Each structure stands twice: as structure tokens, then as C-alpha cells.
Amino acid sequence: MAVVADAGVLYGLLAVGAGLATGLAGIGAGVGEQGIGAAVVGVVAEEPGFLGKGLFLMLLPETLIIFGLAVSLILMFAWTPFAAIVTP
Amino acid sequence: MPVLRLPKFGYPVKYAYITGRVRAMKTKLVPAEMYARMMGMDMSEIARYLEETQYKDEIDALSKDYSGVELIEHATFANLAKTFRKLERVSIDEPSFLILEYLRRWDVWNIKTLLRGKFYGAADTEITKYLVPAGELSPEFLEELAKKDSITDIISAFDGTDYSSALAQYDGKNLASLENALDKLYYFRMERAVGGTLSVGGGLLLKYVRREIDIRNLITLFRMNKAGVDAAVIQENLIPGGKLHEELSRMAGQPFGEFLRGLEGYPFWSSISDIASVDLDAVSRIEARLRAYLIRYAWALSNYHPLSILPVLGYMVSKETEVSNIRKIVRGKEAGLPAELIEEQVVVA
Known part of the structure; x- marks a missing residue:
């Protein structure tokens, strides 16, 4: 299995x-x-x-952003399976 | 004649503002149980009650010129015109277009009022009192028309507009055929402006209007069949464009009992079944029931299409009915009619 070893590319994709x-x-x-x-x-x-x-009704859909934000934070800081691959 | 086109269409979100607004306005309508209580009030009490409702501004403004029945009548009409103009003003794009299309019926009403007033030689101040400038024609233009000397002057003021073809039918003797032509023109224009497009909103408006035409024709049939008028004359008076037009025009001139049997099974039958019998004494009771059915129909449709023209339409129909109910009550009380008789005429959906 080909392993992408460039940590910079992986980290960039993660950020995207x-x-x-x-x-x-x-x-x-x-x-x-x-x-x-x-x-x-x-x-x-x-x-x-x-x-x-x-205002309360209007802010209800705003909760969806929190899900998105949570996923982003996990991706950036808590999800590290690739860490094993990229560690030198 | 050029076909009007909808500016833009199809996006329900365009209706969010106006439907939100009319639903809030709906809560301010006079509640149904108030009509029964108004029956027990005298004129000044009714005026005082209306002062606590949305009619406050009009009652306050007009109370120095009028009192009693006159005050209530003018205040209700002024409020109706103001409310409808507001609806048109606060809406954009498709809703605005459709609302104006619906409100043209008040143009027709005003033209009829002007012609009738002139026909019977009423003074121009008297005529302007009964105008409801809720449609496209501006109050100034209508007042100008009221000042004209004769019916032919008024008719010539409409030269070059859509109304001219209908107004050309005036023969100098009676207004009935002319008024009928104006009604037909209104529905024809509505169909032409709204029906030729692919608009969802326009289609819904048309769906309601077709039902309204059917109900109007049905009332005509009730009246004329009851009076035993000739089938050809009745068919002449029916407004084309309704969904049940063919079926209803076949019912023209039928004996009353047979006519009633033929109505069974139609969606509106359940709302009149208990009072529609061969020995029916007053068609106006049927009319009130059918009007109520129409309001329920508009609101029921608007539940299927919450973001569409239908809640606005439902509000406009409810508001018109409210004004006519209040007027019926005050006029009826003024004329000393028995309470039961007035109650029958009041439309409660």
C-alpha cells in the first residue's frame, strides 16, 4: 500500500x-x-x-453550525490516526 | 392585448415575510364570538369596542365628522382600504403582483359604485363616501371621477384601459349588464395575468379564484332557479372560468328540487345540506354559508402551502368578511331587524 509520507500535504487536506x-x-x-x-x-x-x-426560532438552525464546528475541531486537534504515518 | 408576465417566481422564501405578517394580522381580526355580543350592543358601544381593535385610528379620525352607523361604516371601509394597501406596499415581487391582481376587485367595486351613484343622481360627496380605494386606481383619481357630471364622462375616462370594452356595454337604461361585464372582465384579467405563467403561486391563486367563481355562480343559480328564471338568461349571468362551469350551467333553469338533488356530492354540499331544502325561504342564508365555506377553503389550502399567496388570500377574504359582517350588524340594528335575521347573514367560518 502506497503511503503518503508528506506530512505537509496530509495536514493541508485535513485543514481543507x-x-x-x-x-x-x-x-x-x-x-x-x-x-x-x-x-x-x-x-x-x-x-x-x-x-x-x-429570535429564538431564528437561532435554531444556528445549532447546525456547532456540529460543523465540532467536526472541524476534532479534525484539527483530536483526530490523529495519520500521526502514526507521518511520524518520522 | 399584451399578456402580463410575472416578474420572478418560484421561490417560496419570498413569501416568508408577507405570510408571517398576515398571520400576525389575522390574530387581530374580530373574533367570531364578538359578533353575537355586538348584536346586544348599541351603536356607541360597538364604536367603542371597535376603538379597542385595529379600527382605532379610523374611528378616532372620523368621529368628529360622523357618528353612529355612519361612523362605523366609514371607519370600516377606510380601514379595509388602508389594510389592503398596506399588504400591497409591504410585499415584493410575486406576492405583490398577485395581491394587486386580487385587489383589482375593489377597482371594479369602485367603478360600480361610481356608476350606480351617478345613475341615481347622488352627490359626489355622497359617492366618495362609499369608495374603497384598495385597488390599483388611486383615491385622487376616483375622487376626480366622482366629480364628473355624467356616466358617459366617467366611461370616457377609462378609454384605452382594459375596462373600456366592458364599459362600452352601457346602453343608458340599466347597469345590470354592465356590472356583469365588469365582473367577467375581472376574472378574465386575473386568468390572463396569472394563468399563462408557470408560477406555482399564481396557480394557487387561480385555484382559489376558480372555486370562488363556482360559488358565485352557485349563488346566482340559487337565486334565479328559485325565481324560475329562464335557463338562457341564467347562463348569460354566469361568470365563465370556474372549475365546475359546465356542470353548473347545465343546472340553470332546473326545477328547484331537482337542482338541489344535483348539488349533493359536491364539496360545498356539506356546509349547506341542513338548510337547503325545497321550501327554502331566504337564499341569503345559503349565501352566508357558502361565503363561510370559501373562507375555510382558502385557509385549508394555505395549510398545504404555508409559504404561498394562500395565507395572504385567506387573510384578505377574512378581512373583507369581517368588514361586511360589522356593516351587516350595524345596518341591521339601525333598520330594526330582528336579531335572528341579522345573525343568519353574518358569515362565521
Whole structure:
């Protein structure tokens, strides 16, 4: 089995993966939030008292980013199977 | 005639703002149980109650010029116009386009009011009181029209617009055929503007409007079949474009009992089955039930398509009904009608 021995390349790919995990989660949350945000603004325009609940609903998709961020952090700092390969 | 095109279509998220807003506005409508309580109030109490609701601004502004029934009537119409104009103003793209398309019915209403007013020689101030500038025609333009001397002057002001073909039917003797032509034109324009596109939102609006045409035709059938009018005359008065048009026009001129039997099995039958019988005394009771059915239909459809024009449509229909209910109650009380009679006319979905 061919082993990629260049630690720099491996570490770079890992960083790209970590970036994608957070970035795509962010985009997904944004797509989810656009509709909720617009609707909340619409309701708050009529009922200012709804702002608190509305903000809560709007922030729900934001939790998805936390999953993405967690995966990124694991990739960058806690997931080290390749460490064995690249150790000199 | 140029075919109107939707600017952009297909993205439900465009509806998020306006549907959120109308759902909040829906909670401010007069609750159904208030109508029964209004029946027991006198005019000033009703006005005071309305002052606690969304009608506050209008009641406050108009209370120095009017009182009693007049105050409530003008305040409700002014509020209706303001609310609908607001809906159109706060929406963009497709929702705005579709809302305006729906609101053109108030243009038709205003034109009818103007013509009727002039026909019976009412003063222009009297006519402007009953205008509801909720559609495309601006309040200034309508007021200008009200100041014109004769019906032909008003008709010539619409030269070159879509209305001219319908208004050309005026024969100087009666307005019925002209009004019928205006109604038909409204639905024709709606179909032309909305039906020719691939828009999902427009399709949903059309679905509701087709049902509305059916219900209107059904009411016409109830009235005319009950009175034993000739089939050809009835068919002339039916508005084309409904989903059940062929079936309903076949029912024209049938004996009343047979007509009622033919209606069994249609989706609206369950809402009128208990009062629709051969010895039906007042068609207006059927009309109130069918209106209520239509509101329920609009809201039921909007549950299937939460991000679409349907919640807005449901709100507009509910609001129109609310205003007409309040007006029915105050007018009925003013005329001294018995409470049961008024209650029958009030539409509660």
C-alpha cells in the first residue's frame, strides 16, 4: 500500500476538510435562517412582543453550525490516526 | 392585448415575510364570538369596542365628522382600504403582483359604485363616501371621477384601459349588464395575468379564484332557479372560468328540487345540506354559508402551502368578511331587524 509520507500535504487536506465542515454547515444554516428571519421580521412588524420568541426560532438552525464546528475541531486537534504515518 | 408576465417566481422564501405578517394580522381580526355580543350592543358601544381593535385610528379620525352607523361604516371601509394597501406596499415581487391582481376587485367595486351613484343622481360627496380605494386606481383619481357630471364622462375616462370594452356595454337604461361585464372582465384579467405563467403561486391563486367563481355562480343559480328564471338568461349571468362551469350551467333553469338533488356530492354540499331544502325561504342564508365555506377553503389550502399567496388570500377574504359582517350588524340594528335575521347573514367560518 502506497503511503503518503508528506506530512505537509496530509495536514493541508485535513485543514481543507475542517474548513468545509464549518463552512458548509454555515451556508446550510444561512439558507434555513433566511426564511425564518424574513417571517420573524414580518411578525414583529405587527407584534413587537414576538421579538424574543422570534429570535429564538431564528437561532435554531444556528445549532447546525456547532456540529460543523465540532467536526472541524476534532479534525484539527483530536483526530490523529495519520500521526502514526507521518511520524518520522 | 399584451399578456402580463410575472416578474420572478418560484421561490417560496419570498413569501416568508408577507405570510408571517398576515398571520400576525389575522390574530387581530374580530373574533367570531364578538359578533353575537355586538348584536346586544348599541351603536356607541360597538364604536367603542371597535376603538379597542385595529379600527382605532379610523374611528378616532372620523368621529368628529360622523357618528353612529355612519361612523362605523366609514371607519370600516377606510380601514379595509388602508389594510389592503398596506399588504400591497409591504410585499415584493410575486406576492405583490398577485395581491394587486386580487385587489383589482375593489377597482371594479369602485367603478360600480361610481356608476350606480351617478345613475341615481347622488352627490359626489355622497359617492366618495362609499369608495374603497384598495385597488390599483388611486383615491385622487376616483375622487376626480366622482366629480364628473355624467356616466358617459366617467366611461370616457377609462378609454384605452382594459375596462373600456366592458364599459362600452352601457346602453343608458340599466347597469345590470354592465356590472356583469365588469365582473367577467375581472376574472378574465386575473386568468390572463396569472394563468399563462408557470408560477406555482399564481396557480394557487387561480385555484382559489376558480372555486370562488363556482360559488358565485352557485349563488346566482340559487337565486334565479328559485325565481324560475329562464335557463338562457341564467347562463348569460354566469361568470365563465370556474372549475365546475359546465356542470353548473347545465343546472340553470332546473326545477328547484331537482337542482338541489344535483348539488349533493359536491364539496360545498356539506356546509349547506341542513338548510337547503325545497321550501327554502331566504337564499341569503345559503349565501352566508357558502361565503363561510370559501373562507375555510382558502385557509385549508394555505395549510398545504404555508409559504404561498394562500395565507395572504385567506387573510384578505377574512378581512373583507369581517368588514361586511360589522356593516351587516350595524345596518341591521339601525333598520330594526330582528336579531335572528341579522345573525343568519353574518358569515362565521
